[in-house]
Amino acid sequence: MEGVDHLAHERNKSEFDVDAMKIVWAGSPHAFVVSDRISKLVASDPGFRKDNRSTLSRKELFKNTLRKAAYAWKTIIDLHLSEEEAAKLRFYVDEPAFTDVHWGMFIPAIKGQGTEEQQQKWLPLAYKMQIIGCYAQTELGHGSNVQGLETTATFDPQTDEFIIHSPTLTSSKWWPGGLGKVATHAIAYALLIVGGREQGVHGFIVQLRSLEDHSPLPGMTVGDIGMKFGNGAYNAMDNGVLRFDHVRIPRNQMLMRCAQYTCLCMPSDAKLILEPCILIRVSQVTCEGKYKQSDVPRQLVYGAMLYVRQTIVADASCALSRAVCIATRYSAVRRQFGSQNGGPETQVIDYKTQQSRLFPLLASAYAFRFVGEWLKWLYADVTQRLQANDFSTLPEAHACTAGLKSLTTTATADGIEECRKLCGGHGYLCSSGLPELFAVYVPACTYEGENTVLLLQVARFLMKTVSQLGSSKKPVGTIAYMTRVEHLMQCRCGVQRGFAELSADLVEAAVAHCQLLVVSKFIEKLQQEIPGKGVKQQLEVLCNIYALFLLHKHQGDFLSTGCITPKHAALANDELRSLYSQVRPNAIALVDAFNYTDHYLGSILGCYDGNVYPKLYEAAWKDPLNESVVPDGYHQYIRPLLKQEIRTARL
Ligand SMILES: CCCCCCCCCCCCCCCCCCCC(=O)SCCNC(=O)CCNC(=O)[C@H](O)C(C)(C)COP(=O)(O)OP(=O)(O)OC[C@H]1O[C@@H](n2cnc3c(N)ncnc32)[C@H](O)[C@@H]1OP(=O)(O)O
Numbered sequence: 001m002e003g004v005d006h007l008a009h010e011r012n013k014s015e016f017d018v019d020a021m022k023i024v025w026a027g028s029p030h031a032f033v034v035s036d037r038i039s040k041l042v043a044s045d046p047g048f049r050k051d052n053r054s055t056l057s058r059k060e061l062f063k064n065t066l067r068k069a070a071y072a073w074k075t076i077i078d079l080h081l082s083e084e085e086a087a088k089l090r091f092y093v094d095e096p097a098f099t100d101v102h103w104g105m106f107i108p109a110i111k112g113q114g115t116e117e118q119q120q121k122w123l124p125l126a127y128k129m130q131i132i133g134c135y136a137q138t139e140l141g142h143g144s145n146v147q148g149l150e151t152t153a154t155f156d157p158q159t160d161e162f163i164i165h166s167p168t169l170t171s172s173k174w175w176p177g178g179l180g181k182v183a184t185h186a187i188a189y190a191l192l193i194v195g196g197r198e199q200g201v202h203g204f205i206v207q208l209r210s211l212e213d214h215s216p217l218p219g220m221t222v223g224d225i226g227m228k229f230g231n232g233a234y235n236a237m238d239n240g241v242l243r244f245d246h247v248r249i250p251r252n253q254m255l256m257r258c259a260q261y262t263c264l265c266m267p268s269d270a271k272l273i274l275e276p277c278i279l280i281r282v283s284q285v286t287c288e289g290k291y292k293q294s295d296v297p298r299q300l301v302y303g304a305m306l307y308v309r310q311t312i313v314a315d316a317s318c319a320l321s322r323a324v325c326i327a328t329r330y331s332a333v334r335r336q337f338g339s340q341n342g343g344p345e346t347q348v349i350d351y352k353t354q355q356s357r358l359f360p361l362l363a364s365a366y367a368f369r370f371v372g373e374w375l376k377w378l379y380a381d382v383t384q385r386l387q388a389n390d391f392s393t394l395p396e397a398h399a400c401t402a403g404l405k406s407l408t409t410t411a412t413a414d415g416i417e418e419c420r421k422l423c424g425g426h427g428y429l430c431s432s433g434l435p436e437l438f439a440v441y442v443p444a445c446t447y448e449g450e451n452t453v454l455l456l457q458v459a460r461f462l463m464k465t466v467s468q469l470g471s472s473k474k475p476v477g478t479i480a481y482m483t484r485v486e487h488l489m490q491c492r493c494g495v496q497r498g499f500a501e502l503s504a505d506l507v508e509a510a511v512a513h514c515q516l517l518v519v520s521k522f523i524e525k526l527q528q529e530i531p532g533k534g535v536k537q538q539l540e541v542l543c544n545i546y547a548l549f550l551l552h553k554h555q556g557d558f559l560s561t562g563c564i565t566p567k568h569a570a571l572a573n574d575e576l577r578s579l580y581s582q583v584r585p586n587a588i589a590l591v592d593a594f595n596y597t598d599h600y601l602g603s604i605l606g607c608y609d610g611n612v613y614p615k616l617y618e619a620a621w622k623d624p625l626n627e628s629v630v631p632d633g634y635h636q637y638i639r640p641l642l643k644q645e646i647r648t649a650r651l
């Protein structure tokens, strides 16, 4: 029944002001208005259609993505969209593309690491997309270990050039998005060699392809690395391989600014602010072949990663909320068992088991939203401090971005898969939207820092802090709590022993620290004024679910360390069940508050009106396999089988 809202009875049950919650979710009234307008603009434009994506071959998918990227760019220009609106457009178009890395990594790297002259030369070209950039750091042999990169950049004082070279097979650049077929330029990371001495890994702007006919420039062997997991939309991305054969670039194409902190922040009113970069100190190679070392921490060279990790945390709540929206709506539509006197069967959302799997994910989506907001603030704060040559909070900012990137992406990837299972068999259909969402999302656990490797960074930071407890250096900010933990105060002498040996346990400690951050930022959010009838109460319920679910899941740790008693554990579990009952009437409204269009959700199971079955039925007939009643191959393979002619058939 077209036009009927099958979830209306659910919406009528809700006990809070959904429109006010939409504003909390968006971050501000302004952010909501922009997001709402752009999402509808994309949804209503057939140029951004995506429902046919799963049936396209890789080549068709790739070309279709090129078309969409060009069309999106035309839309941005024709409608004079602001940067904030353009970023929203990209979000709602919902197609991984070379443009993500161009805007998300290539431009920030030049803004952060480039000198004034380099920025003046390259940024206008990049902003107008007259050049298209990628971020070529990872190699076939090394990704996590950035210091282990093998590509070399050897300075030649005779010609005032660098010679970029891939000395081994394993030094081939491998993975950069956009590199395979599209990018004209790369920020390539290479080991700098000046006067025969190695000077660490630096970034270089390298032109890859002709701006006339797109052919690779001399000395470049470049191509795509092949199909990726899931046969889905991420295959629209041309992750590439690149080998340099003594490629020469001018000296002024080494990124010579040591720090790469770009103040690109989205404050709570979600106005995208692109501030000028912060000039910290330049590390240079002079024309005489002298390397001038910067006197600021060398870690600043990792600044672009700090920035992108923070954006990935903000993005996790989007992906998780999308999956949760689909699973929640479908759980309210789906009925199994429990019919009384011929009445309707039970909605699966009413089963306590379904609630205990679904509602913690709903709570996580909100929790990640708020911790993402806070992380943006933290990033802006560390950026300001660096501007004033205050490096004191850099280790904390690194630990927070690395740890929260790891925690939120792992939980989101696992959560999307759980949502697929919560939708039973139909969740496995591409038309549920969940398989593709998972396939596109799951590499976030690996790129921009493999999640375990990042947790080891957090563990290292925590151990350093513990070893300093009791000294005059008091932990502040997110680690201030450590002085209140008696056990830590006592064990501080022993922490330097066997980091590698204890690393598996230390990674668990790092996760616990990050969970504490998520919970405490949710609580801080609730201490703010939150307008709208019943909105704050709903968020309190979700916050309690998030915290108590963690306590329940890890009750073994809490019990074995004496933090809680078995009675506490039982009480927490009782309370959790009661909280699920409180969420139940509000569940549909809580996912409506994400304000996702059916176009963005891309899911028959999650459609707003809940009219699932006719849509599933209709979609099945659109599958290319149903174009003919008798399939291709019948005469060749099926008929001979049926007629027992298989031994004589030409297979
Ligand atoms: C018109 C407008 C349109 C707008 C459209 C907008 C679209 C935008 C879309 C945006 C989307 C963004 C796109 C995302 C797509 C992502 C694609 C993926 C890209 C990539 O994957 S790029 C490659 C990323 N690679 C990595 O992350 C590598 C991971 N490895 C490392 O980070 C380091 O090597 C590692 C593991 C930290 C080890 O470093 P290393 O120095 O070798 O070893 P140490 O452990 O000794 O560390 C030394 C010291 O440094 C500290 N440290 C390390 N990292 C940092 C850091 N980042 N910041 C600060 N400090 C750091 C570390 O703690 C140590 O400190 P000590 O004090 O203990 O010495």
Ligand SMILES: Cc1cc2nc3c(=O)[nH]c(=O)nc-3n(C[C@H](O)[C@H](O)[C@H](O)COP(=O)(O)OP(=O)(O)OC[C@H]3O[C@@H](n4cnc5c(N)ncnc54)[C@H](O)[C@@H]3O)c2cc1C
Pocket (backbone or CB within 6 Å): 101, 135, 136, 137, 138, 141, 142, 143, 144, 145, 174, 175, 176, 177, 239, 443, 446, 447, 448, 449, 450, 451, 452, 453, 456
């Ligand atoms: C879809 C996608 C897009 C990407 N885009 C880009 C891009 O645009 N540009 C770019 O430069 N790169 C890109 N990458 C590469 C990405 O950044 C790397 O794959 C990532 O940093 C992980 O590095 P790795 O592959 O070397 O993993 P590895 O480090 O080899 O990890 C393998 C295993 O070893 C473990 N391990 C590694 N080191 C340690 C350690 N010290 N202690 C304990 N365990 C360890 C890890 O936990 C993991 O389980 C992309 C990758 C993907 C999947």
